[in-house]
Amino acid sequence: MEWSWPESVLSNGERVKEELMQGRELAGQLCRVFDDHKSTLVSGGFGGGDGGSAEDLVDKILGSFANTLLILNGKESDGEIVSGDQIQGISSGGSGDSSSWDANHTAPVIKSEDFYEESCKSTSTFKDRRGSYKRRKTSHSWTRDTPTLTDDGHGWRKYGQKRILNSKHSRNYYRCTHKFEQSCKATKYVQQIQDHQPMFRTTYHGNHTCRDYLKASELVLDCTSPRESSKFIRFGDTKQDHPFFSSFTSVRKEELVFMEESIIKEEIPPTSDDRVMTSHDSHSWLYEYLVSPDLTTLESSAPPDGFSSNLYEFDHEDVISRLMMGSFDLDEVLQYI
DNA sequence: GGGATTTGACCTCG
């Protein structure tokens, strides 16, 4: 697999590095805040730390990541780099195939009021009219191609199926299980885009504003070691949900093992398309990140038996995608700069 | 019985 960073990325490499380094530092601070204020955190209270309140830190961290993505997308020159305070409501930006932001979404920074405008408009006015809704025009969406229907960690309920023009396969529409109880606006639709080698394209819209209690209760934000904790953050669990990251849920080791077993049972033939992160690869990848004790030496940690070494050769879109998923290795990202 | 899925109707927007 061969690829190269866009020129804008290379020229902004230092900025990217800077932003990511800041993000890591802030994440470390945040964990110390959590450590210091575990009891108050449970009751919903956020306390201050040596670098500011947890909320501020979250903002700053998310801001760093968002800025990084903007730089990667060459948006810095447009003056769209934002501070942590501005980051609330950022949804997407970028482009790509296997895991990408909506290409027609040209403005990656939007205000939170814009982001929630859709729900405000669509809820009451036409609620009693069947099939009525506020159709998304410039929706904040991103796609993901997988050879199998993988579990992204969220609960989804199918609410529709539609035959699409010029497409053999119908499109299945899903909404968040907690749409009504928690007013979660996240939706997605899944469509098979290949026949010979089954490939499913999942398009996500909106962010999860819900908390999946079943899964969240199983997750432990272990910040005993800042070193470890900084590499695996579940953004969806922060008090302040973030459109950038909260659509994905981190996956525990046990869940990954279960997922691996599921994949094995399905006996899905491997794909030759190395641009697409297969579910098997992604699971293994996540597993590696969870079990790898060393944040800084991913390259040196040998892949498990049976895994190709080129598992770690991915394009920058995968990096972006995994940034979105809230779990990534900083140094792995930096090696491409 | 309650939650999930199916499916045709309905609505919006390009």
Added chain:
DNA sequence: CGAGGTCAAATCCC
């Protein structure tokens, strides 16, 4: 006007 997105009654399934 038609494609795409959503609703909700009917049905299925545990």
